[in-house]
Amino acid sequence: MSERYDVVIIGAGPAGYTAAIRCAQLGLQTACIDKWIAADGRPALGGTCLNAGCISSKALLDSSELYQRAQKEFAEHGIKVEQAGVDVTAMQARKDRLVHRLTANIAALFEDRQIKWLPGHGRLLEDNRVEFTPHGLDRPEILAAKSVVLASGSQPMELGAAPIDGERVVDSTGALSFQEVPQRLGIIGAGVIGVELGSVWTRLGAKVTLLEAQDTLLPMADITISQEAYKQFKDQGLDIRLGARVVSTRVSSKQVTVCYRIGEKEYELEVDKLVVAVGRQPCLDNLFALEAGLLLDERGFIHVDEYGTTNLPGVYAVGDVVRGPMLAHKGSQEGIAVAETIAEGKKTAVKRNSIPWVIYTEPEIAWAGRTEQALRDADIDVRVGTFYFADSARANVMSGSKGLVKIIADAMTDQILGVHIIGPWASELIAEAVLAMEFAASSEDLARTIHAYPSLAEALHEAALDVDNRAIHKI
Numbered sequence: 001m002s003e004r005y006d007v008v009i010i011g012a013g014p015a016g017y018t019a020a021i022r023c024a025q026l027g028l029q030t031a032c033i034d035k036w037i038a039a040d041g042r043p044a045l046g047g048t049c050l051n052a053g054c055i056s057s058k059a060l061l062d063s064s065e066l067y068q069r070a071q072k073e074f075a076e077h078g079i080k081v082e083q084a085g086v087d088v089t090a091m092q093a094r095k096d097r098l099v100h101r102l103t104a105n106i107a108a109l110f111e112d113r114q115i116k117w118l119p120g121h122g123r124l125l126e127d128n129r130v131e132f133t134p135h136g137l138d139r140p141e142i143l144a145a146k147s148v149v150l151a152s153g154s155q156p157m158e159l160g161a162a163p164i165d166g167e168r169v170v171d172s173t174g175a176l177s178f179q180e181v182p183q184r185l186g187i188i189g190a191g192v193i194g195v196e197l198g199s200v201w202t203r204l205g206a207k208v209t210l211l212e213a214q215d216t217l218l219p220m221a222d223i224t225i226s227q228e229a230y231k232q233f234k235d236q237g238l239d240i241r242l243g244a245r246v247v248s249t250r251v252s253s254k255q256v257t258v259c260y261r262i263g264e265k266e267y268e269l270e271v272d273k274l275v276v277a278v279g280r281q282p283c284l285d286n287l288f289a290l291e292a293g294l295l296l297d298e299r300g301f302i303h304v305d306e307y308g309t310t311n312l313p314g315v316y317a318v319g320d321v322v323r324g325p326m327l328a329h330k331g332s333q334e335g336i337a338v339a340e341t342i343a344e345g346k347k348t349a350v351k352r353n354s355i356p357w358v359i360y361t362e363p364e365i366a367w368a369g370r371t372e373q374a375l376r377d378a379d380i381d382v383r384v385g386t387f388y389f390a391d392s393a394r395a396n397v398m399s400g401s402k403g404l405v406k407i408i409a410d411a412m413t414d415q416i417l418g419v420h421i422i423g424p425w426a427s428e429l430i431a432e433a434v435l436a437m438e439f440a441a442s443s444e445d446l447a448r449t450i451h452a453y454p455s456l457a458e459a460l461h462e463a464a465l466d467v468d469n470r471a472i473h474k475i
């Protein structure tokens with residue numbers, strides 16, 4: 001006989017677990033199926049983000065940044081460190097402890113909210129029934145639900161020219177688990193994940209070469225920011241080769257040889273490890289029975305409307321498995337929205353104009369809204385203000401004076417249309433810009449808001465003043 005729930009959620013990443021918690025808060029009897037098995041062999045909640053994405057990468061980025069600062073900056077501050085060294089095993093152990101603590105927190109939240117955690121595989125059947133196969137068993141149970149939320153996330157895309165072998169050629173998960181610093185590291189794909197991983201291992205002493213097929217680094221970013229990022233990363237020793245198309249790889253017991261082409265010319269690169277970070281695709285493996293009739297969109301994501309509703313009544317989808325940026329906070333907001341739709345019938349669309357993007361390199365990169373090039377292409381008249389951290393008192397005090405803030409406002413209405421930052425704590429500074437954009441603020445609103453002195457946020461204030469050519473500290 002089927003177990004009955006108000007809601008069954010498949011996937012416990014940020015999108016699925018947030019949906020589960022919100023459903024439970026709203027009084028719905030909720031179950032959440034997830035198939036993730038952690039490195040220690042135990043099932044874990046939190047999905048890619050907590051287990052092999054956001055948290056693991058940020059843990060290693062923080063550790064490697066501290067090491068780099070100890071080497072390059074401490075002396076200037078008058079701090080003597082005899083000889084800074086790296087213990088990758090200890091660094092990885094710290095990362096693993098963090099991941100374990102944060103995923104265990106989700107389990108505690110589930111228990112507290114009486115959400116049924118079902119470790120195993122979930123598959124959508126017809127009529128809102130879900131087949132659940134617990135780990136280690138091949139006899140599935142059938143669950144019945146009034147509503148089903150699909151939150152199965154994404155997985156790395158493969159590249160035929162560079163098959164993953166888990167040893168010399170790895171994906172992002174493999175690159176987050178190296179137990180020693182590779183001397184020569186190649187990374188195919190200079191997107192967000194590629195540049196973050198490149199930063200980690202460069203800081204720890206690897207000679208990193210990034211091969212990017214496009215002609216621009218970070219083409220989705222504002223052009224001013226991507227040009228500045230290119231310059232900064234080059235200065236840090238990252239070898240970035242743009243327009244490089246990988247043709248084939250040869251793996252031997254000693255190294256990987258990557259053959260790639262820039263234009264008509266062919267090149268070879270020899271590395272000890274190769275990371276393939278060419279993007280991610282929706283995870284649909286055995287997620288639904290064909291008879292269920294679930295519709296996919298033209299790019300292979302689950303088709304949803306602005307409310308996260310699929311073509312099937314009572315079936316919703318959220319997170320990386322649906323259109324839009326593959327970001328944890330975008331997924332979790334969609335999770336909340338569908339939970340409220342299910343429980344209260346009030347349809348909330350997630351506003352996607354001001355979703356913040358963050359790249360946790362050094363300097364950090366963050367933005368919300370549209371780029372200058374996209375606005376100009378759309379014939380929208382804009383005014384632009386910039387402010388460089390070199391002119392910020394706080395940034396100088398912190399030895400973080402690289403980068404800038406750029407604010408783009410509508411030339412007619414002055415409404416802020418985009419904010420782009422490369423510089424210290426960009427990941428935190430962007431929150432002010434997001435809030436301003438959510439409230440449809442003008443650059444004048446930001447310019448008239450008092451910001452603490454000395455603070456990094458003053459750079460936003462100054463950039464807002466600069467939209468009207470009246471920045472105070474701009475040299």
Ligand code: FAD
Nearest residue numbers: 011013014015035047048049053122153319320326327328
């Ligand atoms: P996921 O987190 O992928 O979770 C989906 C879950 O569903 C998984 O546990 C999976 O095992 C499970 N599942 C799938 N199919 C089934 C099934 N049939 N039955 C049962 N379970 C199933 N985003 C940010 O916002 N900030 C960052 O700093 C950031 N850093 C990243 C770094 C790396 C290296 C990577 C790879 C990604 C990073 N991301 C970051 C992206 C972020 O991880 C994703 O956007 C986010 O995890 C998507 O959440 P989700 O809930 O949609 O899916």
